[in-house]
Amino acid sequence: MRRDFPVLQQQVYGKPLVYLDNAATSQAPQAVIDAMNRFYLEYRSNVHRGVYHLSERATEAYEGTRVKVRKFLNVASDREIVFTRGATESINLVAHSYGRKFLREGDEIVISHMEHHSNIVPWQLVCGMTGAVLKVIPINDRGELIWEEFEKLLGPKTRFVSIVHVSNSLGTINPVKRIIDRAHEIGAKVLLDGAQAVSHMRVDAQKLDCDFFAFSGHKLFGATGTGVLYGKSELLNAMPPYQGGGDMIKLVTFEKTTWNDLPLKFEAGTPNIAGFIGLGAAIDYLEELDFEAAIRHERELLVYGTKVLSTIPRLKLIGTAENKTGIFSFVLENIHPHDVATILDREGIAIRAGHHCTQPVMQRFNIPATSRASLAFYNTKEEIDALARGIYKVLEIFK
């Protein structure tokens, strides 16, 4: 299975590449690359417009991915799947389109202290435009949401809850079903930022009953610049377009324009066609691979890695939630994460160092940054051992 991923087959500085930055971007299997190449080699053309063979093929492949995503998330209708540039754009779409139409001065939007900047800033922008107010659920020392505090934040003014499904800097899996049910009880809508969820677990959007769900293709072994927004059709129908342009209209005159039907109303302009064809291939790949088995393997690596890293002196794991995915965020006493990442890099080990676009999390733990090793199903125990050896080298240099 590892052999399916060309990028993983290389050496860096003379050492086998150990790729542990999957939370930022995961690698694409050959099948995804082939599918995208085939588009360029055989039928590159625009979608929805051409009445000729190539465009029909492109449209069929592009729309085919929509069907695959719909099944992957188990939602009712293809019309509820909007293609975007990424999780970031998906969230911005909801914040701007839904927020500007339905949020008023004094309305409250609830997010959490562990959000990615992508799920903070768009809401701040909307608050600035509407007079709505942002409320933040605090987190405990393990990096878990504090439920009682969430309950306290909910009130008659709560209109929207936008919450990360799985934290990218802590690995925490949030109790999203409970959150959604609770929010619905008081009539609030819920968006899940699923950027870190879809590659590590089965997501059933209907069962969760979330109103919106956002993720990025490149974290699901597909192309960069592809994203998905799932939204319940009655909400998407009620929302105004987010951007104007080609393909999102039915009829344009200078006096009046009528919007296209879902989901095209939200897909202005020429999309990343090859990328979405690749995303379809990525979903096919996961299903053929036995996604459940891949998830089990990753889970074992999480347990193994936690054990190995916990024995390293001067190392502290940040994010020790009971329920978490394969993300090891850590700090080494008196050593800055950048120095850790540079030294590991020369061992061929790719990890991330920094605030991971979650600066409030860093503030919560009173640290400037962490080193983060994040898993995908293609990682191995040997790679975790290599990581541990690399960390010992860091300790040696900074002894």
Next chain:
Amino acid sequence: MSELNELNDLYREVILDHARHPRNKGALPSADRKAEGYNPLCGDRVILTVKLDSGVIADVRFEGSGCAISTASASILTETLKGKTEAEFSGLFDKFHTLVTSGGEAPATASEWGKLAVFEGVREFPMRVKCATLSWHTLKAALENKQEPVTTEE
């Protein structure tokens, strides 16, 4: 082996020493210039306070948190620049930038450079150039009396 040598070049003993025991750390209560530098990519922050005496950098100190490279750079910068004129700083600023980004040019004589020469190893680590230059940009901003925090992402 070469990658190990490069690591040793980056993390020279002098750099590690200054990272562990930064000189001139803290704030100057009597400062007449102050600037803040920020690297939004990693969240590192440095604040420089400067005491000027008719065009001469009479005293300079730094606060903040960063990696070994940025801490050592701030520490050595403050040591080197104390007693130098603003004009001398400008000259060194350009040379330091060339030093850490390669540019091909050999650094000037060791005596002029003093400890600054240890940053030559940074050129093999392009991602770390910003760490090495953050405090320099911040000092420049302080001398130019800039109020806005400077960032590495101009």
